[in-house]
Amino acid sequence: MEQPNWKVRYVYLTEQFKNPERFLLKIQEIAKRGDFTLGQEARDFELEYAKKFGIKHAIGVGNGTDALFLSFRALGIKEGDEVITAPNSFIATAGAIATAGARPVFADVRDDYTIDPEAVEKAITSKTRAIVPVHLFGNPADMYPILDIAKRHNLFVIEDAAQSSSVMYDNKYVGSFGDAAGFSFHPQKIVNIWGDGGMITTNNDALAEKLRLWRNHGLKNRDEVIFFAHNSRLDTIQAAIASIVLSEVEGNTEKRAQNAALYDQLLSDLEPKVHIPKRDLCKVPVKPIYTLYVIQTEQQKELIKFLKNQGIEALVHYPIPIHLQEAAKYLGYKKGDFPVCEKQAETMVTLPIHQYLKPKDIHYVCEAIHQFCIQN
């Protein structure tokens, strides 16, 4: 297939890692020591991550999906249990619930793309064991009402923070609110590595201890196993890469926030044809990190095609809500069950937002969107 002549790209990894020397030096050092599994850098990175985000424990795992899955298992969530989450997430959220044996139950979302606490409360049944709010696109879910519901109904809260390392809610980092939280270091996340990796955070000492066993075969020491478990560890090499990227996270998120502010300003006159969702629906201060910058328009497909012809890479996250996926058929949902999420899936357009964009790139994208609006 012929590739367009991209002028403004959504992807940015070649830019981010075009001078990889500082990463390669670290990898060389680890290779010389042969310290590949749960090595020094992996242990150091866990401490660093926990300290940076003000959480007691951080446990490195193989990916963000495992971070959720292992949290469910360690909390005793099992077959017959129901776990409430959002239908507009990446498929991994519901996938982790289902593969842990529980039934994913969905609750609709708000204009800021995060789960609606009122809808959560309505979805609770006698089988509900946990709520999984997703901090989607770098926007924090509204944690206080969710924690309040969880407390009243005696439910666990496991935050899906895969897209949201360094997001703040009421001046505290996400990942510190629930019983546990799962982060992803997938190449397209804000703390991104050269493959797969993830982190579980928790303030609960006993749960942290259990999770360290769950990610490493249930091994108490080299030879003794307490219970049968999984193998899902964050590689030492990947932890070393993550540590370098983490040290640059403030600068990167600041640049993204500047890009978002410029988009907000340049697109504001196009409302309601181009809708910029509100990010201040919570009653407390929030600090989103713009993992993605997502606008809404009734002419989703047309706009994406128009932008592509102008060399601008725009995508949809995510075009098919989870409850309408083939994998979710057995849950019995149908179109119309989650109208806000479904409407967003039909209208969302993700614009390039990464930290390597220049103001002239944002101006170029916004001029193209204005042109589209004039012509349509």
Ligand SMILES: Cc1ncc(COP(=O)(O)O)c(C=O)c1O
């Ligand atoms: C919201 C969300 N949850 C979970 C995951 C799973 O993370 P991973 O790809 O590291 O397994 C991702 C990312 O891929 C995600 O975006």
